[in-house]
């Protein structure tokens with residue numbers, strides 16, 4: 273029988289309520305919980321809470337559980353490795369799983385140049401490593417990143433982030449020499465132009481304005497860019513954006529660093545989102561979906577760039593053997609059909625949302641690639657006034673009906689289910705989402 277969400281209690285239920293109270297006493301208040309889900313177990317695209325309520329999960333733990341919750345083959349690989357070797361530290365010793373995963377990622381990464389891999393434990397650590405390597409390799413002090421970008425919260429990664437001011441409040445001064453520039457956000461073009469008649473003004477602006485007025489390009493180490501902007505609103509740039517920007521970077525010896533932490537590992541219907549844009553980056557950061565839920569971050573760089581000397585960067589836990597085995601199994605499953613499924617089901621999801629868009633004026637923009645999909649909510653299609661409170665209310669209404677969603681950007685909702693999602697689950701998501709929109713917008 274086809275599974276549907278089942279909500280048996282008020283939300284949060286009695287056990288969840290107790291735990292949330294305890295959490296308030298002992299856990300850092302810096303976390304941003306949108307709704308009171310207290311998860312107990314998960315399987316595939318489904319999560320059960322501590323009161324036995326069953327939810328359809330279109331968040332996959334912030335785009336992490338690529339193969340679904342607790343994929344049996346990933347769990348088996350984890351168990352097998354855990355019984356053999358839990359930790360040895362790749363910083364000081366060698367072990368098979370780290371070498372094997374480095375080889376796999378180096379061969380998978382876009383482009384024909386040979387690659388090397390540095391391992392950390394998170395997206396921020398991968399970005400941090402890229403920032404350090406860019407400086408080490410180029411001896412240049414400046415870097416460029418984009419408004420709306422999210423690259424993590426450690427001091428270096430946070431310096432590249434320009435998503436929400438609250439993420440930076442009280443933390444200045446950050447790493448100096450980082451300048452943020454407008455992303456190719458066509459729905460709200462910073463230059464008030466329209467694609468394609470804009471002739472990619474957002475890329476030309478680098479040479480026409482930025483490099484002519486404030487930033488000497490020969491002092492720029494790297495451009496840090498998300499192939500598709502994630503936390504900023506799942507913003508898909510025009511097809512030529514990266515190619516043209518990469519050409520500009522090349523011209524001045526600037527490294528092109530793509531942050532695939534959210535968009536990578538099959539999510540967009542290709543192994544790496546950059547493959548949609550036909551650019552072979554100099555460096556690529558990975559985390560989130562890479563190990564189906566175990567902590568792992570990786571920086572993949574061209575071998576002639578990753579030339580730093582022994583001792584210049586390392587991490588005790590980075591590339592832990594259990595995480596590496598989970599990643600090897602995850603990649604195997606992705607290659608055996610999940611990337612393809614992300615493309616097929618993603619197209620089906622986007623089509624379903626576009627149908628709903630005809631019905632609901634508030635769905636200003638439906639965008640995405642594969643299973644990295646968002647709806648931007650507006651009060652009015654003409655003025656595009658952001659409908660932030662509707663966005664939050666719709667997510668809450670969906671939760672009460674048994675569908676887990678997350679926001680992104682100021683007024684968008686993201687749909688990032690596990691890559692094992694099927695069409696019945698997408699139909700269920702669309703139906704609950706539509707009911708939630710109706711409940712909020714019609715009230």
Ligand SMILES: Cc1ncc(COP(=O)(O)O)c(C=O)c1O
Nearest residue numbers: 394395396422423424502533534
């Ligand atoms: C594109 C991108 N880079 C980096 C990060 C930071 O990853 P982590 O939270 O694992 O440090 C994120 C997290 O959302 C991300 O989306």
